[in-house]
Amino acid sequence: MIFVTGGCGFIGSCFVLDWLEQADEPVLNLDALTYAGHLGNLAPVERNARYHFVRGDIRDRALFASLLEKWQPRAIVHFAAESHVDRSIAGPAAFVDTNVNGTVALLEATLAYWQKLGAAQAAAFRFVNVSTDEVFGSLGPGDAPFTESHPYQPNSPYSASKAGADHFVRAWHHTFDLPTITTNCSNNYGPRQFPEKLIPLVIHNALRGEPLPVYGDGQQVRDWLYVADHCSALRAVLAQGKPGATYNIGGRAEMANIDVVRIVCATLDEMRPSPDGQPHERLVRYVTDRRGHDRRYAIDDTKIAGELGWAPSVRFEEGIRRTVRWYLDNEAWVQSVTSGAYRQWIEQQYSAGRP
């Protein structure tokens, strides 16, 4: 059995669904069901005998210790986090609580459990810490992409909290020998992403004929990875990654935000034209830039490609088509997650003058 934290979120749910399709091994999902976690994301497997769900907080050491004792997992894949940069600017403390203190709580409980395992089980055990490329800070236009040895230079409260968590994971390996692995992945997109992030927000607003907010000049560059490819990379890391190592994961798809928005708009023009026949791109509005906005992220994936033979398989245009199709086919999901709390966030975030 493996444990997953945060399996009701965007990437965690993709990981659990794919895992149950591709492996025989059971999975236990521990998730607090914050605004970003939705039980409906795992509706297709809720009756699967190999799937177990526990609603709980990763900061609850006693709960996690009791789950470890009961289920004796051979690995933990840790996704649970506060994950949205703009929310971290509006309220940083929650990011420290969940991302730093939550990860340390998991490490403490996991170490106590791991130290009681027999030699063979202890050697085979893995704690995979799912992190982000944002911990490396911002690149200039001509800079080389991030390698695993790039210095940590987090710029937002979100990336600082993820960097903090990564440092503790590293320390638990170095000091206590816990077999941890950290992955630093670029921006994901795909089905079930909460519509506060750029791509689902653009799809959501475009379908309603509402403005598409592009921060600053729209020339910030991100590297985009289809979420199922991130999950295949994590399976490879879990199976073959070296304890104590870190792996960068990317999509080989660097793009300026405005180009991403244009591609999403063109895909919608084709798959769901506006009632008035006008291109969706007419809805683009340049708005005040995000504070401290990182200019560019880019991933050098030489290590994971060479050591683990992993490469992304879905090209950006194809991934966007699949993503748009999913949002068009799942309007009920969008309606259920865009509740009062969602509307309140959008109101606060995009009200006149501040992105």
Ligand code: NAD
């Ligand atoms: P998400 O916000 O969609 O999901 C987070 C999940 O964690 C939710 O189900 C939420 O309920 C749960 N959670 C939050 N706080 C919790 C707590 N205290 N205890 C238990 N569960 C809690 O996030 P995501 O986009 O799926 O990201 C998953 C992980 O991948 C995060 O660690 C994130 O930093 C990392 N990551 C994300 C991206 C991206 O582009 N989305 C890229 C690289 C890395």
Ligand code: TYD
């Ligand atoms: P986001 O999806 O929030 O991911 P991250 O900040 O983790 O990279 O944003 C992706 C990029 O899109 C980022 O450069 C900020 C920008 N952006 C906008 O221009 N408008 C928006 O409404 C949002 C949410 C993001």
